[in-house]
Amino acid sequence: MDAETFEIKAYPEMWQELGMDVARFDKMRLMLGEIYGKTFLSQQNRPVRMAYFDQTIAEIHGGRIKELLAAKAAGRPVIGTFCVYIPEEVVLAAGGICVGLCGGSQGSIPDAEKILPRNICPMVKSAFGFKVGRVCPYIQVVDFVYGETTCDAKKKTWEILDTMVPTYVMEIPQMKNESDRTMWLHEVKEFKARIEELSGKEVTVDELTKAVRVMNDKRRALQRLNTLRHAKPTPISGKDVLLIEQIAFYDEPVRFAAEVNELCDELEQRITAGEAVPSKDAVRIMVAGVPMALPNWKLHHLVERAGAVIVNEESCIGTRYYKDLMAEDGQDMETILTDLTTRYMNIDCSCFTPNDERIDQVLKEFRESQADGIIHYSLQFCHTYNIEEIRIREACAREGIPYMFIESDYSPEDVGQIQTRVEAFLEQIRG
Ligand code: BJ8
Numbered sequence: 001m002d003a004e005t006f007e008i009k010a011y012p013e014m015w016q017e018l019g020m021d022v023a024r025f026d027k028m029r030l031m032l033g034e035i036y037g038k039t040f041l042s043q044q045n046r047p048v049r050m051a052y053f054d055q056t057i058a059e060i061h062g063g064r065i066k067e068l069l070a071a072k073a074a075g076r077p078v079i080g081t082f083c084v085y086i087p088e089e090v091v092l093a094a095g096g097i098c099v100g101l102c103g104g105s106q107g108s109i110p111d112a113e114k115i116l117p118r119n120i121c122p123m124v125k126s127a128f129g130f131k132v133g134r135v136c137p138y139i140q141v142v143d144f145v146y147g148e149t150t151c152d153a154k155k156k157t158w159e160i161l162d163t164m165v166p167t168y169v170m171e172i173p174q175m176k177n178e179s180d181r182t183m184w185l186h187e188v189k190e191f192k193a194r195i196e197e198l199s200g201k202e203v204t205v206d207e208l209t210k211a212v213r214v215m216n217d218k219r220r221a222l223q224r225l226n227t228l229r230h231a232k233p234t235p236i237s238g239k240d241v242l243l244i245e246q247i248a249f250y251d252e253p254v255r256f257a258a259e260v261n262e263l264c265d266e267l268e269q270r271i272t273a274g275e276a277v278p279s280k281d282a283v284r285i286m287v288a289g290v291p292m293a294l295p296n297w298k299l300h301h302l303v304e305r306a307g308a309v310i311v312n313e314e315s316c317i318g319t320r321y322y323k324d325l326m327a328e329d330g331q332d333m334e335t336i337l338t339d340l341t342t343r344y345m346n347i348d349c350s351c352f353t354p355n356d357e358r359i360d361q362v363l364k365e366f367r368e369s370q371a372d373g374i375i376h377y378s379l380q381f382c383h384t385y386n387i388e389e390i391r392i393r394e395a396c397a398r399e400g401i402p403y404m405f406i407e408s409d410y411s412p413e414d415v416g417q418i419q420t421r422v423e424a425f426l427e428q429i430r431g
Pocket of ligand 1: 154347
């Protein structure tokens with residue numbers, strides 16, 4: 001595959017059956033394919049094993065959708081998600097499938113703004129707009145959307161989204177006291193009952209244990225990838241790792257973990273051979289902050305185009321998704337669900353207060369990734385990340401870590417301005 005000829009495959013008949021706006025979606029498909037070619041396939045010296053992930057993108061609107069439809073036909077529920085708080089293990093144990101829904105595109109925002117206020121998070125608008133405009137096959141396929149009460153923009157949008165596609169909302173605690181843990185455990189049990197009702201299948205201890213192993217294996221593969229990219233020089237670009245972290249949310253988990261491990265084998269050989277991407281003395285940047293939902297590649301592209309390399313994402317599309325595993329030896333349902341509750345309560349989303357763990361985690365990841373500086377990335381109107389940024393900035397100042405804050409959206413309008421700021425930041429680091 002090369003940058004000029006790459007194309008995302010078209011499945012107009014299937015899209016028609018899914019009730020999509022086929023003509024408009026087809027234009028979006030062509031545009032996405034072109035951007036993908038320029039952003040990813042134009043990179044030099046990519047690992048050979050990235051071919052699987054390129055192929056996954058080529059089939060993003062077809063191959064995976066066919067798999068989801070086949071699963072549904074076999075009675076397996078398909079759940080669309082927007083947050084790493086979904087207890088995926090429970091869905092898997094009932095034979096179901098989780099798919100992360102797109103929310104990283106400017107193209108669907110005008111659809112959302114016909115209904116929602118303009119001054120809310122672009123991720124929420126983008127995701128909502130995909131349903132309004134009927135331009136995402138994933139949201140057309142799902143049995144229900146999993147929503148959560150992490151932030152105000154999301155929780156109020158679910159009420160409106162629910163009129164278009166069934167939306168199940170779980171209450172996420174905002175603190176981590178004992179009472180919050182008890183409440184979250186109760187929420188998990190109710191979610192399990194809902195999944196069992198939908199699938200017609202009881203979630204047994206055996207099935208749940210198997211699902212925990214599947215998810216742990218997938219998370220272990222991503223941890224391995226992240227550890228390998230921390231090598232100096234790094235054997236893979238930040239863009240490619242971000243892409244894999246995004247694909248993690250919709251690919252079949254066993255296949256995905258196997259492919260990531262194959263890639264890791266190749267990266268180990270590259271490290272031994274001293275192969276560097278992009279060059280041995282490239283400035284190493286760690287990104288922290290909000291998730292970058294598909295196809296949000298803007299910041300990574302700008303940073304790496306300026307000659308630096310991104311070596312870590314402290315983000316839900318990043319380490320927050322895979323840093324924590326679960327015990328695999330739970331003997332009874334109550335113990336497993338309690339372990340699961342603990343694992344998910346370790347997620348240090350900025351919706352929590354206080355959230356000191358996240359500040360510590362950012363510093364820990366900075367040290368582990370051998371980065372030279374941190375860019376904190378927030379989306380416009382995301383109050384929790386935009387305010388928590390103050391504490392990250394203070395911590396970086398205390399530790400003498402070069403630091404920059406970027407608040408952006410999905411439009412191309414601030415590209416020039418971000419490019420200039422990134423270049424100045426890299427110069428500051430180079431000294
Ligand atoms: S666990 S980070 S995936 S909520 S950026 S929509 S918070 S206004 S994405 Fe998130 Fe779950 Fe937390 Fe992770 Fe709201 Fe902020 Fe937008 Fe956000």
